Amino acid sequence: MSEVLLQCRELTRRFAGLLAVDRVSLEVQRGTVHAVIGTNGAGKSTLINLLAGEIAPSAGSVALLGHDVTRWAQPRRARAGLGRSYQRTTIFPSFTVLENCRLAAQARFQHPWRWWQDAARCPASLGAAREAAARAGLAEHLERPAGLLSHGGKRQLEIAMCLATAPQVLLLDEPLAGMGAEETERMLALLAGLKEGHAILLVEHDMDAVFRVADRITVMVNGAVLASGTPEAVRANAEVQAAYLGGH
Amino acid sequence: MKGRLAFVAAAFVLLALYPLVAGKFGIDLATKIMIYAVFALSLELLVGGTGLVCFGHAAFFGIGAYATVLLSPAGAPASLAWLLPACVGAAALYALAVGALSLRTKGVYFIMVTLAFAQMAYYVVHDTPLGGGTDGIYLDARPALGSLLELDGAHTLYFFTLGALALVFGLLALLVRSRFGRALAGIRVNEQRMRAAGFSTYPYKLAAFTISGALAGLAGFLFAVKDGFVNPELLSWHLSGAVLIMIILGGIGHLRGALIGAFAFVLLQEFFKSEALFGDFARHWHLGLGLTIILSVALLPRGLVGLPQALQARRPRRPVTGSAEDAT
Numbered sequence: 001m002s003e004v005l006l007q008c009r010e011l012t013r014r015f016a017g018l019l020a021v022d023r024v025s026l027e028v029q030r031g032t033v034h035a036v037i038g039t040n041g042a043g044k045s046t047l048i049n050l051l052a053g054e055i056a057p058s059a060g061s062v063a064l065l066g067h068d069v070t071r072w073a074q075p076r077r078a079r080a081g082l083g084r085s086y087q088r089t090t091i092f093p094s095f096t097v098l099e100n101c102r103l104a105a106q107a108r109f110q111h112p113w114r115w116w117q118d119a120a121r122c123p124a125s126l127g128a129a130r131e132a133a134a135r136a137g138l139a140e141h142l143e144r145p146a147g148l149l150s151h152g153g154k155r156q157l158e159i160a161m162c163l164a165t166a167p168q169v170l171l172l173d174e175p176l177a178g179m180g181a182e183e184t185e186r187m188l189a190l191l192a193g194l195k196e197g198h199a200i201l202l203v204e205h206d207m208d209a210v211f212r213v214a215d216r217i218t219v220m221v222n223g224a225v226l227a228s229g230t231p232e233a234v235r236a237n238a239e240v241q242a243a244y245l246g247g248h
Numbered sequence: 249m250k251g252r253l254a255f256v257a258a259a260f261v262l263l264a265l266y267p268l269v270a271g272k273f274g275i276d277l278a279t280k281i282m283i284y285a286v287f288a289l290s291l292e293l294l295v296g297g298t299g300l301v302c303f304g305h306a307a308f309f310g311i312g313a314y315a316t317v318l319l320s321p322a323g324a325p326a327s328l329a330w331l332l333p334a335c336v337g338a339a340a341l342y343a344l345a346v347g348a349l350s351l352r353t354k355g356v357y358f359i360m361v362t363l364a365f366a367q368m369a370y371y372v373v374h375d376t377p378l379g380g381g382t383d384g385i386y387l388d389a390r391p392a393l394g395s396l397l398e399l400d401g402a403h404t405l406y407f408f409t410l411g412a413l414a415l416v417f418g419l420l421a422l423l424v425r426s427r428f429g430r431a432l433a434g435i436r437v438n439e440q441r442m443r444a445a446g447f448s449t450y451p452y453k454l455a456a457f458t459i460s461g462a463l464a465g466l467a468g469f470l471f472a473v474k475d476g477f478v479n480p481e482l483l484s485w486h487l488s489g490a491v492l493i494m495i496i497l498g499g500i501g502h503l504r505g506a507l508i509g510a511f512a513f514v515l516l517q518e519f520f521k522s523e524a525l526f527g528d529f530a531r532h533w534h535l536g537l538g539l540t541i542i543l544s545v546a547l548l549p550r551g552l553v554g555l556p557q558a559l560q561a562r563r564p565r566r567p568v569t570g571s572a573e574d575a576t
Binding site: 052054073074075076078079083084086090091092093094095099102103104106107108109110111112113114115116117118119120122125161164165 | 425426427428434441442443
């Protein structure tokens with residue numbers, strides 16, 4: 001039962017002379033968390049942007065659920081089952097929590113020409129929104145304006161909006177950034193629960209967290225893959241020790 | 249919510265009753281204001297609804313107006329049944345083309361590109377035989393719908409314009425709460441997130457731009473019928489700026505803001521132009537109007553729509569129920 005949902009081959013991106021991502025190949029299977037770690041500027045966020053289709057690669061290919069999606073724009077990849085969260089919280093601050101999730105869910109039920117129908121009464125997107133919010137632990141805050149949530153709450157909302165689009169693959173860019181200990185625990189429990197049924201690519205700085213939840217870890221340095229394997233193998237890797245972990 | 253609905257319903261009832269008390273001048277002025285309100289509503293869909301600041305909206309207004317005159321046969325009234333759709337269609341078509349190109353840019357570039365396209369249209373009517381030059385062109389006969397509806401009388405035109413305004417307002421009110429309108433609001437607040445969720449945002453913005461251009465064309469049609477005359481000023485950037493000021497004055501983000509803004513703008517203009525009040529100084533009406541607008545925007549950053557709230561906040565020792573502030 002090793003179903004590869006997301007795969008990239010020799011993925012490369014140059015920014016005017018700078019090689020931000022250098023021939024990166026990796027795959028993410030359903031039911032696993034694949035963590036990507038590396039120092040600041042190692043190219044982790046660029047990698048996520050390439051996988052999500054937010055920027056185009058200079059070379060290489062991306063396959064999603066068995067389709068070559070290298071030339072697909074981001075919205076099309078999203079509709080095919082690719083969800084992402086952002087490192088810097090990217091929500092609709094003036095809308096309620098429920099409307100944030102509902103709008104994300106609406107991407108699957110767009111019906112833009114049904115003007116006579118009230119979006120707030122769209123049962124399909126409302127159902128998906130409530131479910132996603134509850135799963136991310138926001139069931140109590142549905143009617144709050146998203147901008148008034150705590151930092152941790154906003155990070156949860158990021159995940160909820162991602163889930164509302166019913167993705168099969170999740171690209172999570174530092175979901176734990178800036179979180180307190182309690183919030184981190186809650187988020188890790190959420191991630192562990194999401195593993196089933198999803199393929200998760202996780203970029204994260206919190207090493208304790210990464211080694212707790214990841215099934216595979218890829219270490220990036222200067223845009224390239226330094227090492228990739230199980231957490232034990234990566235922890236034992238001498239190069240990784242020297243370059244990054246510092247005896248962790 | 250209820251207060252808003254009551255306000256809009258009351259406004260339309262008052263407008264429907266107004267001809268009972270108004271003279272010829274009043275009818276003419278109110279018709280003009282309602283036409284500007286349709287125009288302002290069309291822009292509100294872009295600026296307040298989608299977050300796209302278009303600084304060339306007069307082009308669509310002017311094209312609607314010029315199409316009315318140019319397509320009307322000489323000497324005989326044209327049938328409304330085809331003339332109105334044709335004029336709205338002409339404006340929509342130009343909006344589709346302008347939108348398709350300008351929506352590839354963002355922010356201040358978008359503002360400048362829309363202005364550039366409007367200036368292009370302006371010089372086409374200004375400097376080619378097609379548009380009749382600076383003198384403009386007269387409309388031979390106002391359009392009619394058989395013997396059912398002749399837009400020749402001031403009262404008929406007043407009610408026709410009122411009907412068009414109500415229709416546009418109703419349409420936009422529906423649109424804003426529909427899935428389409430919510431997606432536009434999402435694009436306004438955070439386009440990146442909308443794309444990440446799976447919305448191809450470009451077709452949404454292009455649809456909004458085209459609809460907006462079409463409605464501006466409708467306003468232009470009404471204006472040409474009302475005045476029976478068109479000139480290049482209808483496409484000038486002054487008018488693009490004026491309609492932007494109307495929605496800013498009224499309050500961006502609210503349909504009724506466009507309505508209030510159009511009334512406030514034209515009435516202020518009439519006020520400062522009045523020689524009875526200002527004598528010789530009335531020649532400098534731009535000064536008074538400009539200062540009033542600056543003052544109003546400084547004191548009421550959310551526009552006239554926010555006036556009741558601003559007054560309530562000033563009243564001391566009265567608990568104000570906290571409203572959800574936009575946290576952006």
